[in-house]
Amino acid sequence: MSTADLGLPVEVPSTALFTDQYEFTMLQAALKAGTADRRSVFELFTRRLPEGRRYGVVAGIGRVLDAVENFRFDDGVLRFLRDRRIVDEPTLRWLSDYRFSGDIWGYPEGEVYFPGSPVLRVEGSFAECVLLETVVLSILNHDSAIAAAASRMSSAAGGRRLIEMGARRTHELAAVASARAAYVGGFDSTSVLAAGFRYGIPTVGTSAHAFTLLHDTERDAFRAQVDSLGRGTTLLVDTYDVAEAVRTAVEVAGPELGAVRIDSGDLLLVAHRVRQQLDELGAHDTKIVVTSDLDEYAIASLAAAPVDAYGVGTQLVTGSGQPTCSMVYKLVARAGSADPGAPLTAVAKKSSGGKLSVGGRKWAARRLDGQGVAEAEVLGTGPVPDALADRQLLVELVKGGEVVAREPLDAARDRHIAARSGLPMSATQLSRGEPVIPTEYRM
């Protein structure tokens, strides 16, 4: 089976090839050396948050579960690996019935994270775990970057509605994942239909400047739109003159007009003028939607403007200056032999050039102060202290190869709002700062 049958603009047969070649060559060498079956623990974490960010947002866990389930080798993939001589015949045989059979624990989707947080912990044989590195990092690095930007924007927007509309400014499938991550981070809807189709996210959209330009007059365009989409539609009022367009819009749709959209100009000024004009025309319930290169700072600057909803594109899908996270996937412990009972030894690359790794299989907990506000991210390798036992962050996601933690996307969205509100108040300051709580190690 190939994606050619689907009409996708990509053609890849499973998630197994969203993988760096070296995962496969390491597998081959370990199989030959007899070390491939050593029990291993990999952790996915970040050494630092993006510069100036106060917290991270875990997003993409649901997509990771999909990717792990679908990491399979069909004939087409095996033939490719053979024809290109990526790996040898014993390795191909091993891959042909690959199925991840280990355990995965992780931070649940929507949770916040900090430097060192073991966002994902993957355990099994070296062979089965190492192969997952690339695709798992791709998903979490991308989705968490978008969700972090979304979270800042949703803080800045207060209770006002946020529409994700950045599909045109990112890869067409990254766009679908971005809409999903934005929803986790607090957005309300998206423009991109594939995200509605795949994830059930509410979709919105009415018209662009092209629709006005297609018609002989702006009035013709508005009438055509209202005739077809109803008076509750959103009319775009900045193709020519905004004041004239607003007047025409209310004449055509009446005061029941759903909303007007402003996509250019000094939004603060224009929103005030348009609100006043709408009110004078009796269109008190007509909403104002603004869209035009918004980011969290622009949203915050419009807090005092009569704006009902923000549409955010470029800055959302590019992570508002931080388009990726720096999550890594590191071997932190492994057995000294393939014996299933062999004890685990902590391992870590020697620190050099600031690339700190802390060996050992870790637990994670968030310690609260007397008011119930988070005060530290505590990571350790020994027994969990009693005081932190019920504040642990890792949940079981995959058990013996079976996914055990599916949940609706709304659960992740709700979790994010709860997790963010459990942080010190300075977490939602937009200005640059340090992580809002420190990471402590108990080794």
Next chain:
Amino acid sequence: MSTADLGLPVEVPSTALFTDQYEFTMLQAALKAGTADRRSVFELFTRRLPEGRRYGVVAGIGRVLDAVENFRFDDGVLRFLRDRRIVDEPTLRWLSDYRFSGDIWGYPEGEVYFPGSPVLRVEGSFAECVLLETVVLSILNHDSAIAAAASRMSSAAGGRRLIEMGARRTHELAAVASARAAYVGGFDSTSVLAAGFRYGIPTVGTSAHAFTLLHDTERDAFRAQVDSLGRGTTLLVDTYDVAEAVRTAVEVAGPELGAVRIDSGDLLLVAHRVRQQLDELGAHDTKIVVTSDLDEYAIASLAAAPVDAYGVGTQLVTGSGQPTCSMVYKLVARAGSADPGAPLTAVAKKSSGGKLSVGGRKWAARRLDGQGVAEAEVLGTGPVPDALADRQLLVELVKGGEVVAREPLDAARDRHIAARSGLPMSATQLSRGEPVIPTEYRM
């Protein structure tokens, strides 16, 4: 058919849903108003290059052709649009046998572009053209951003080999497109196997720190790797102590060792030391590969270091600070009726907030000076001046709905090198600057 059958971590049935909802609502309203069949011309262009960039690189044209061919509505998609009440029944009937039947002209892949360059010109009925907006922008905005970064890096690298290895830092399918765009921009190979599978790009990779940590000693790890992958392999030498690792590497593999990889530390200093050590050990032909948060500036700074190849990850797949382009898709001309012979009228949104659009169906040509070096990007709506007739940039990509311009990826890569070398020499300066040639309008 659904991507669920493929094990992809996304489930979308065709490119038709990589589309903003408003394209469909505009279609519905135009169908009802009788304006949907007006002959229309859309142009895709950018008002400005990313800040400080001197030229843009067109990438993704091949993927656009795939997306247009596969923009179809099967039962699953139509059911979604009906169930979610995105559009009405007449529109669903119209969509059910949608197939783009118009013409597309564009800059060929690998060509350079400047502000205003009509990178793509899409002609047909308003209805059939407007639907393509989102997916076409997604592809070209993403792929061109990556190719632009790749082009700067390939200039900086001189003739040294460049390996794309950023899959883990971007969406898993954006990674495949990034590898493709990087190849167009001058990279030699990629780490991500799906890009080899789908596009035939050479793939490379041998081992990570995890492989060394899996084994009881570094010597065990190197021996396992050489035993399996041969003496020509690349050994990673910075897990513990670099000098000791290099000594062990040559002891294990002999002077036939293919390469060593350095992934941390002061690369300039370390590369010199490692080269000297390798030479002292008689491993004169052993190459040095460096990888560690490289960008075009870091690559340039290593010009005097004994480095044979650069592996670039994060900064490549995030466009080296410019993860997207600001390309837009605008209606520039349309007929006043559905009559096939009706003349086209130029249209444009009123300039406001800097959002300049220039109406009219345009040609584009690159004027050369007496030495054959580009001196201006000339755009016009009237007849093409004789002096520019053979310097026109737009080529026919789709004719009457049929793709007519497939080409191997190497053709785009070669074209890029030729186009870049036809620019004034200051084009490849890494410092920030203005577009290296001006855009002139002949209207």
